[in-house]
Amino acid sequence: MSSNLNLTxxxxxxGYFLNTTHTWxxxxxxxxxxxxxxxxxxxxxxxxxxxxxFITYSNAAKIDMLxxxxxTIEQFGAVSAEVARQMxxxxxxxxxxxxAIAITGVAGPTGGTTEKPVGTVYxxxxxxxxxxxxxxxxxxxxxxxxxxxxxxxxxxxxPTKKMQ
Numbered sequence: 563m564s565s566n567l568n569l570t571x572x573x574x575x576x577g578y579f580l581n582t583t584h585t586w587x588x589x590x591x592x593x594x595x596x597x598x599x600x601x602x603x604x605x606x607x608x609x610x611x612x613x614x615x616f617i618t619y620s621n622a623a624k625i626d627m628l629x630x631x632x633x634t635i636e637q638f639g640a641v642s643a644e645v646a647r648q649m650x651x652x653x654x655x656x657x658x659x660x661x662a663i664a665i666t667g668v669a670g671p672t673g674g675t676t677e678k679p680v681g682t683v684y685x686x687x688x689x690x691x692x693x694x695x696x697x698x699x700x701x702x703x704x705x706x707x708x709x710x711x712x713x714x715x716x717x718x719x720x721p722t723k724k725m726q
Contacts, residue, residue, distance in 0.1 A: 565710060572717035573601045573608075579720060580611035580661070587720075588659035589615040590628055590649040592640065592666040593683065597713045613659040618649065628652025641666050641678050643696040646686035650694045662688045663716050667699075669708045683712045687719045 580587055589598050589612075599615030602608050616627050621640050624630040630648040638644045649664035667683030674680035681701040688694035697719070701711040 565714075569601045569710070569714055569717065570604065572714055573605050576717050576720060577602070577605050577608055577611055581607075585660035586611055586613045586658055588613045588653045588657035588662045589716075590653040590662065590664040591615065591617050592619055592624070592649075592664075593669045594665050594667075594709050594712050594716075595619060597709055598663065598665060598716055601713060601717060613657045616649075616653055616656070624649065624652075627656070629655065639678065641668055641682060641684060643684050643686070643698065646684035646696050647688075647694040650686045650688040654688060654690050660690050661720055662686075662690075662694075663719060665712050665716055667701075667708070667712060669705045669712075671705060681708050683708070683715075685712065685716050685719065687716075 591598050596617045602612050618624040618627050621635050625632055628649050629652040630645055634644050634648055646664050646666050650662040653662040664686045668674050668678055668680050670680030683699045683701055684696055686694050686696045701708040
């Protein structure tokens with residue numbers, strides 16, 4: 563099975579969950595640059611459950627569009643659980659969605675540090691009525707592979723966690 567087919571099946575599964583629970587999704591992406599939103603909107607009928615997506619690649623975009631606090635970025639870095647959590651909160655505040663997924667990470671090949679090497683990705687998900695949950699992943703591969711793994715993981719979070 564090709565990796566694109568895996569992404570498509572994961573997006574369809576997410577859509578099925580959201581559609582059958584009559585809920586909406588918003589996404590906030592940094593290192594994946596809109597790939598998550600693309601996978602979702604590749605699914606026919608996604609307009610019934612996908613409200614909108616924010617591509618907040620720069621720190622300024624995270625602050626302006628999602629109300630991520632500058633102090634949080636300064637203290638923990640843009641690639642952190644704290645920023646991922648604030649991204650979901652901001653996405654929910656600026657949408658009609660019931661669920662939010664946010665991704666921030668180091669896709670490489672540059673930008674990694676000893677503390678946060680290339681492949682470090684934080685993915686947060688939140689139901690509007692609950693606190694955010696954050697997962698830390700260490701993906702291996704080139705830039706494309708890291709981003710693809712991040713998108714695949716994000717697409718599978720809500721159904722596997724059954725956040726109803």
